[in-house]
Amino acid sequence: MITNLLCSFLLLFSFVATAQKQQIYNLPQLMEQGKLTIFNRDCKVVQENSTKFLRLPDKEGEGLVWLPIKDFKNGTVTVEMRGKDVYQRSFVGIAFYGANDSTYDAVYCRPFNFQVTDSVRRIHAIQYISQPTYPWKRLREEQNGVFENDIRNAPKPTDWFTMKLVIAQDTIKAFINKAEQPSLVVKKLHSREKGKLGIFVADRSDGDFKSVIVGFEK
Numbered sequence: 001m002i003t004n005l006l007c008s009f010l011l012l013f014s015f016v017a018t019a020q021k022q023q024i025y026n027l028p029q030l031m032e033q034g035k036l037t038i039f040n041r042d043c044k045v046v047q048e049n050s051t052k053f054l055r056l057p058d059k060e061g062e063g064l065v066w067l068p069i070k071d072f073k074n075g076t077v078t079v080e081m082r083g084k085d086v087y088q089r090s091f092v093g094i095a096f097y098g099a100n101d102s103t104y105d106a107v108y109c110r111p112f113n114f115q116v117t118d119s120v121r122r123i124h125a126i127q128y129i130s131q132p133t134y135p136w137k138r139l140r141e142e143q144n145g146v147f148e149n150d151i152r153n154a155p156k157p158t159d160w161f162t163m164k165l166v167i168a169q170d171t172i173k174a175f176i177n178k179a180e181q182p183s184l185v186v187k188k189l190h191s192r193e194k195g196k197l198g199i200f201v202a203d204r205s206d207g208d209f210k211s212v213i214v215g216f217e218k
Helices: 002-020 027-032 136-142
Strands: 022-026 037-039 044-048 051-056 063-066 075-082 092-098 104-109 126-131 161-167 171-176 184-187 196-201 207-216
Touching: 022 027, 027 044, 027 051, 027 207, 051 063, 051 196, 063 092, 075 092, 075 196, 092 161, 092 207, 104 161, 104 171, 104 196, 126 136, 126 171, 126 184, 196 207
Parallel strands: none
Antiparallel strands: 022 207, 037 063, 044 051, 051 207, 063 196, 075 161, 075 207, 092 104, 092 196, 104 126, 161 171, 171 184
């Protein structure tokens, strides 16, 4: 009986400890408080009905919004975001292991490829990059199909959806919405062990973002 109670207590303690390591970053609130660091975008807070979110407008070049986190190492990152169904004009995702505004990793989605019938475009629905050495074009030319993939049961291109990254020592896994199986599993392409963390849009892309939930690994 005592053993069972002890096991239950340990399980409860483990759950609480895990929960305590998780933090929610409300992007509109952080924007209004001036706590975000923004690169190459004029962001604004938008409200639709009763929901506020951060909008990054369309512009040439990549856009980044760094959270007030400078030393994220391993753990989970979940973002709620929305793109659009316009060919080559919607690239939304998460930036991590950031050293500066030009050196970082990102996993991003191409919503305009989510539900197309073209099989080639569909396998380009989600992408990993490591800037500046390994942009998407180089990875596709040199290691086609390794760092991008399709998304099973993909959301509609204009719907809000979540992407969860599980970032370990050498491996990154990406899960869309509540999928049990990852849409993308890749090995990281650099030796950095920690860095800045934020949201990402690619060249000529806008994007809407609500929140980022970060699970910090001890």
